[in-house]
Amino acid sequence: MPHQASRRFLAGARNIILGAIGALAVTSNAHAQRIDCPLRDAGYSADSPVMDVLLKPEGRAVIERARPGLLGLLPERFISTESPSFSAILSVRTLFAMGGAPAEAVAQADTELQALRTTAADRVARCARYDVTRPDISFAEGQPRVLVFEKMTGYRDGPSVEAARAALIDMAERNNWSLVVTEAGGAIHPSILRNVDVIVWNNISGDVLTLRQRRALQRWVENGGGFVAMHGSGGDPTYFWDWYVDTLIGARFIGHTMDPQYQDARIIVNESAEIARDLAPDWSMNDEWYSFATNPADSGAQVIASLDEESYSPVGRGGQELRMGEHPIAWSRCIGDGRSFYSAIGHRPETYSDANHVQLLEQAIAWAANADESACGQ
Numbered sequence: 001m002p003h004q005a006s007r008r009f010l011a012g013a014r015n016i017i018l019g020a021i022g023a024l025a026v027t028s029n030a031h032a033q034r035i036d037c038p039l040r041d042a043g044y045s046a047d048s049p050v051m052d053v054l055l056k057p058e059g060r061a062v063i064e065r066a067r068p069g070l071l072g073l074l075p076e077r078f079i080s081t082e083s084p085s086f087s088a089i090l091s092v093r094t095l096f097a098m099g100g101a102p103a104e105a106v107a108q109a110d111t112e113l114q115a116l117r118t119t120a121a122d123r124v125a126r127c128a129r130y131d132v133t134r135p136d137i138s139f140a141e142g143q144p145r146v147l148v149f150e151k152m153t154g155y156r157d158g159p160s161v162e163a164a165r166a167a168l169i170d171m172a173e174r175n176n177w178s179l180v181v182t183e184a185g186g187a188i189h190p191s192i193l194r195n196v197d198v199i200v201w202n203n204i205s206g207d208v209l210t211l212r213q214r215r216a217l218q219r220w221v222e223n224g225g226g227f228v229a230m231h232g233s234g235g236d237p238t239y240f241w242d243w244y245v246d247t248l249i250g251a252r253f254i255g256h257t258m259d260p261q262y263q264d265a266r267i268i269v270n271e272s273a274e275i276a277r278d279l280a281p282d283w284s285m286n287d288e289w290y291s292f293a294t295n296p297a298d299s300g301a302q303v304i305a306s307l308d309e310e311s312y313s314p315v316g317r318g319g320q321e322l323r324m325g326e327h328p329i330a331w332s333r334c335i336g337d338g339r340s341f342y343s344a345i346g347h348r349p350e351t352y353s354d355a356n357h358v359q360l361l362e363q364a365i366a367w368a369a370n371a372d373e374s375a376c377g378q
Contacts (some may be wrong), residue, residue, distance in 0.1 A: 008116045037127040038213040038240060043118055046110035049207075049240065050095050051087035054079060055125040058116055063248035064183035065093065070099045073366040075129070077155075081099040089154035089236040129153045130210050138194075144369045145197045148181040149188070154206030154236055161203050163349035164230055168200060169363045177369075188213040190220070198226035198369040201233040204344065207240045218243060222336030226368030230361070231346030235290055249342050250301050250333055251292035255316035261288050262348060266311035267329060267356075273304050275332055275341065275360070275367050282308075283356045288347035289314065290329070291322035296342075301333040304341075305360065330360060336377035339368045 039052065044059060053059035063071060071079050077097075078086040090098075092113065096106050131151075138144060139145040148168055150161060165181060172179035185208055193199075209217065221227050227248060235253045239245040245252055257263055266280045289307060291314060297303050307314075307327040314322040330343040339363040343357075351357050 005093060032213075034212070035127040035130050036130055038207060038209075038211055038214070039117065040123050040127055044113040044116045046093040046096070046106055046113060047091045048089045048113065049088055049238070050079070050092055051081050051083075051085060051129075052122075053092055053113065053128050054087060056116065056122055059113065062109050062112045062116075063095075065112070066105045067096060067099055069099045070095075070101070073099070083153040084156040084206060084236065085153075086155055088129065091238045091239055094238050096258070097304045099230060115291045129206075130208070131185045132210060132213075133184060134189055134192065134287040135182050135184040137180050137182065137187060137192055139180065139195055143176055144178045144366075145195060146177045146200060146365065147187065147192075147196045147198070148171060148179060148200045148202055149183075149204065150202045151167065151183045151185050151208045152203075152205050153208055155232065156205065156334050157347065159233060159349045160347055160352075162230065163352040164202050164346060167352040168202070171365065173357070175362070175366065177365075178246060178370060185209055185213055186224055188217050190216050193217070193220040193225065195222075196225065198228060198365055200365065201227070201229035203230055203232035205232050205236055214241060214243075217250075221248065221338035221340065224337040225339065226338045226365075226370075227335075228361070228365050228368050229340075229342045231290075231344055233294075234342050246299075247335060249329075250296040250299060250331065251294055253305075254291050254293050255320050255322055256291070256347075257289045257312065257314065257322065258317045259313055259315040259319075262286055263312040264288055265287065266308040268306050268308055270303050270305065273302055273332070275304050275364050279359060279363070282357055284311070285345070285354050285357065286348065287345055289322075289350055290344040291316070291324055291327070293345075295324065295326055296328055296331045296333070297326075298347055299333075301328075301331040303328040305330040305343075306365075330364075332364070337376060339376045341365075341368055 044053060080087060092109060093106060112355060188209055229249060234249045264284055264286050266282055266284050269276050269279050270282055289312060307329050309323055309327050316322045329345060332341045345351055345357055
């Protein structure tokens, strides 16, 4: 790797370490800091994150009474209270649905959970997975500034995250981007964002931003920032921030292929889209394919690429029907003066060395970073 790219890689690695250290510091000093995590003061219910309920012994007992033995049947990654964990992206209601719990069990749990009191210790435990420490981030002068964000509290698919990061570093070298990688939620702060052209959400899973960080990201995007998100960034079964999933991403995930999980499928490109310039009109690749509750085009998104549902089997876990008819898999949208792009491609690490997929991401990042040539805000 050329010396300049090596410096960028080392800077990114340094910021990952800083972010991890910052998160640990917040955890150990949570009593001293009033972290404004989104559900800090919320009551308990069947719609609470499983992690928050399991962090409270009385909450765990409610689940055990309502559905005896369920927690013992689940893999550790579903019930761990250490982030990242599936328990952060599942509500109790969703967990019971996965476990086949009858409606009366869900109602029983909901009633008992609502009777629990939220204590000071509960608030500290809930907020421990968030961080407010701002990392030391700097970008090279005169280059497009790309911040790759990798904080996760839900599911972390390490091989995909690492393959995506390597592909992004290669893109930065080819295009002379100044690129920094961080896991620190504290990086989503106005003092840092004002120096960023585009944020890339690298397979983010889970609720990762405090209320102040949420506001900072939303205002930055609406005032002209560029946002690009990949695969897992739009694939959580439960979301606790409506603006993120409904506006910034633009569609809610309902499931992915499981019969089998990885399949060859044909991708059809909307050749009239600016981001699609120079892309092949269609190509086939092997991946895990997402489906969504709605077509993002219905809320104003421009579809960049769609799946040919006749080219694969759109069936999910337990025979779940995943056909959408028109099936967008990558799209862009304007949000105020800002630009947002999401691609659901990218579960398998190999997809980040697929020439067509890499070109799609590279052109999307260039579009999101270039406010002057975008139709958004004009």
